[in-house]
Amino acid sequence: MRVIRASEIGAYLYCHRAWWYHLQGITSENQQELASGSGFHRRHGRRVLSATLLRAAGWILLLAALVVAAVTATLQFLP
Numbered sequence: 463m464r465v466i467r468a469s470e471i472g473a474y475l476y477c478h479r480a481w482w483y484h485l486q487g488i489t490s491e492n493q494q495e496l497a498s499g500s501g502f503h504r505r506h507g508r509r510v511l512s513a514t515l516l517r518a519a520g521w522i523l524l525l526a527a528l529v530v531a532a533v534t535a536t537l538q539f540l541p
Contacts (some may be wrong), residue, residue: 474481483490490496 470481473484480490
């Protein structure tokens with residue numbers, strides 16, 4: 463009995479004909495477009511990661527500024 467993977471089910475649900483071609487061993491004729499799309503997705507993933515890291519750094523810096531402001535305000539009221 464052949465093992466069916468989740469990615470194969472996803473490919474079947476996305477396009478029955480492409481799934482069937484893949485089973486027959488027929489490769490896609492638009493390899494350049496597929497490679498271009500993969501590159502685009504890689505670049506987009508890196509941008510999303512860097513945006514997430516920058517957002518986290520912004521929150522950390524904001525928290526640090528609030529702590530410094532609280533300490534400064536507290537020190538002004540101490541004798």
